[in-house]
Amino acid sequence: MQAADKHIVIGTIGSDAHMIGAWVLQKGLSAAGFGVTLLGAAIPQEEFVNAAIETHADAILVSSLYGMGILDCEGLRDKCVEAGLKNILLYAGGNVAAPLELQTNWPEIEKRFRDMGFNRVYRNTVTVSEVVDALKSDLGIEG
Amino acid sequence: MDIRLLIDFGSTYTKILAVDLDRGVLLGRAQALTTVDSDITIGLKSAYSTLLDECGFQDRHIKGRYASSSAAGGLRIAAIGLVPALTLEAARRAALGAGAKVVCAYGFEIDEKIVSEVEAASCDMILLTGGTDGGDKDVILHNARMLADSRLTCPILVAGNRVVATQVRDILEARGKTVSVTQNVLPRLDAVEVEPAQALIRDIFIARIIEAKGLAGAQDFVGGEIVPTPKATLQAAALLADGTEDEPGIGSLVIVEVGGATTNIHSVCSGAPSDPLTVVKGLPEPRVKRTVEGDLGIRYNAPTIYDLTGEGPCRTRLRAIHPSLQEESIDLGAHVRTLSANVGYVPAGTLEYDVDIMLAESATGVAMQRHAGTLREEYSVVGAFKVQYGKNLLDVENLIGTGGIFKYGYRPERVLAAARFSLGTPWSLMPRDPRTYVDSEYFLYGIGLLADHFPTQALRIAKKYLRPQRSDG
Numbered sequence: 001m002q003a004a005d006k007h008i009v010i011g012t013i014g015s016d017a018h019m020i021g022a023w024v025l026q027k028g029l030s031a032a033g034f035g036v037t038l039l040g041a042a043i044p045q046e047e048f049v050n051a052a053i054e055t056h057a058d059a060i061l062v063s064s065l066y067g068m069g070i071l072d073c074e075g076l077r078d079k080c081v082e083a084g085l086k087n088i089l090l091y092a093g094g095n096v097a098a099p100l101e102l103q104t105n106w107p108e109i110e111k112r113f114r115d116m117g118f119n120r121v122y123r124n125t126v127t128v129s130e131v132v133d134a135l136k137s138d139l140g141i142e143g
Numbered sequence: 144m145d146i147r148l149l150i151d152f153g154s155t156y157t158k159i160l161a162v163d164l165d166r167g168v169l170l171g172r173a174q175a176l177t178t179v180d181s182d183i184t185i186g187l188k189s190a191y192s193t194l195l196d197e198c199g200f201q202d203r204h205i206k207g208r209y210a211s212s213s214a215a216g217g218l219r220i221a222a223i224g225l226v227p228a229l230t231l232e233a234a235r236r237a238a239l240g241a242g243a244k245v246v247c248a249y250g251f252e253i254d255e256k257i258v259s260e261v262e263a264a265s266c267d268m269i270l271l272t273g274g275t276d277g278g279d280k281d282v283i284l285h286n287a288r289m290l291a292d293s294r295l296t297c298p299i300l301v302a303g304n305r306v307v308a309t310q311v312r313d314i315l316e317a318r319g320k321t322v323s324v325t326q327n328v329l330p331r332l333d334a335v336e337v338e339p340a341q342a343l344i345r346d347i348f349i350a351r352i353i354e355a356k357g358l359a360g361a362q363d364f365v366g367g368e369i370v371p372t373p374k375a376t377l378q379a380a381a382l383l384a385d386g387t388e389d390e391p392g393i394g395s396l397v398i399v400e401v402g403g404a405t406t407n408i409h410s411v412c413s414g415a416p417s418d419p420l421t422v423v424k425g426l427p428e429p430r431v432k433r434t435v436e437g438d439l440g441i442r443y444n445a446p447t448i449y450d451l452t453g454e455g456p457c458r459t460r461l462r463a464i465h466p467s468l469q470e471e472s473i474d475l476g477a478h479v480r481t482l483s484a485n486v487g488y489v490p491a492g493t494l495e496y497d498v499d500i501m502l503a504e505s506a507t508g509v510a511m512q513r514h515a516g517t518l519r520e521e522y523s524v525v526g527a528f529k530v531q532y533g534k535n536l537l538d539v540e541n542l543i544g545t546g547g548i549f550k551y552g553y554r555p556e557r558v559l560a561a562a563r564f565s566l567g568t569p570w571s572l573m574p575r576d577p578r579t580y581v582d583s584e585y586f587l588y589g590i591g592l593l594a595d596h597f598p599t600q601a602l603r604i605a606k607k608y609l610r611p612q613r614s615d616g
Contacts (some may be wrong), residue, residue: 066525084279
């Protein structure tokens with residue numbers, strides 16, 4: 001299995017217009033050989049799911065910087081299940097919760113995302129190579 | 144005179160209302176026990192001859208007859224979907240909006256245990272959904288195979304992923320099941336489309352269920368079609384709120400219907416947040432919405448209300464209604480069991496009447512909390528903001544009570560007060576300052592029956608006979 005066989009959908013969710021993180025990921029993942037669809041900013045959940053169906057995606061990467069990530073991501077797994085994407089990987093990253101929560105309560109935030117059906121969640125300090133390694137490991141890609 | 148008869152075959156009583164459309168008045172009413180177990184027309188004829196005797200008109204004066212039925216258990220549907228918050232919720236809404244009772248509901252893959260539960264539930268229909276159009280196929284195919292292997296004989300309605308609809312039909316028909324296929328209740332993740340499924344439920348109800356429930360004889364008397372009673376009430380709600388071209392409606396409304404076995408809430412309003420900055424979650428809410436609480440009713444389900452509310456709070460509420468409770472004693476636990484065992488029980492004395500009021504008040508509060516949406520606060524980088532789940536009823540203009548307790552009870556305002564916004568449950572988006580009315584003639588179902596044929600006249604009669612209450616709650 002190679003990265004070129006895998007397709008990733010990326011976007012900034014909800015009402016969030018900060019799309020630099022998603023843009024950096026697109027460059028990085030493309031350079032690593034993945035097929036990437038960048039949806040842009042302020043993307044509703046339905047659009048992530050529809051794009052994943054159309055592109056036969058293996059993962060959806062959700063970016064959120066404005067602190068409402070938990071709320072915006074709630075229900076995304078349910079929609080994937082209904083749309084026939086039961087096993088698709090879901091990652092979230094950025095300032096996915098209120099600042100104080102992020103500083104003091106990271107394990108709780110990770111738990112909330114796990115409970116919502118997300119496979120991984122990252123702070124805004126994550127690097128592209130960490131994400132590439134995680135995707136390779138989760139998708140069973142060697143090297 | 145333009146006399147029309149409005150007939151309801153209830154689970155206990157067959158009721159007939161006579162109205163004069165020319166003058167817009169109720170002429171009279173009669174009722175007799177429903178005789179669905181022997182011959183439905185016996186009770187019907189008995190009520191009918193009483194009505195003729197009392198009102199003094201003849202059979203030949205009657206220009207039309209319209210009927211609804213909740214006899215023989217009403218229209219019982221099992222809903223099957225995939226994700227509980229998505230296709231299963233859409234399936235439930237389709238069934239409830241068609242006037243059905245959802246007797247069981249299951250998400251994800253069903254197994255043998257669930258199939259035997261469905262078999263035991265004596266459903267009139269199964270509504271099988273799952274997957275958006277082009278979405279998941281596996282679960283609905285699995286569930287179709289499970290149903291195909293079951294001993295179920297009732298019609299199965301398929302309203303799931305279009306891509307596998309034919310395959311689902313083939314699987315079921317290969318094992319001799321009666322199958323009807325219609326459009327998906329959730330064709331896209333952001334679109335609930337229940338109307339095609341509801342039209343099909345209605346067709347099957349008319350074509351098969353009426354016959355199966357022993358209502359065929361009644362059909363001959365009525366002449367036209369018979370609709371499920373809750374559907375009639377829902378039609379009345381929509382007509383009353385929205386009006387017609389010639390007669391304005393009364394605006395957004397909630398109807399609380401407290402029965403012996405269930406408590407039903409109907410709302411007609413947009414349900415959008417009062418504050419536009421609020422974030423709304425969940426499936427889009429229908430403007431005309433009905434929910435049925437099958438565990439809340441002041442006779443058959445009186446013990447459930449008592450258990451849900453708790454003995455202490457029940458006594459506190461009863462004391463507020465009946466201040467001399469200290470001197471009189473009543474074993475509430477035993478009393479609610481008596482009510483459950485004798486569903487036709489008529490209260491003896493004011494204390495027992497007040498217990499009925501307390502039960503109705505408690506049932507209304509719980510049913511409204513389940514029907515109304517909720518509001519909670521979340522925190523973000525830019526501070527607090529509000530999140531709404533479900534339907535916002537805060538600004539609903541009218542609140543109407545219907546059901547036996549409002550016809551016979553003498554403190555309807557107490558029951559209706561439980562349906563209003565309360566500082567004790569500030570997250571629950573119940574009506575803040577509605578005008579309140581009581582259906583003291585118990586005629587709303589009849590308005591719904593007329594709504595299809597004579598909407599303007601029906602609406603005028605409704606406005607004339609709904610009794611306004613003091614609105615200080």
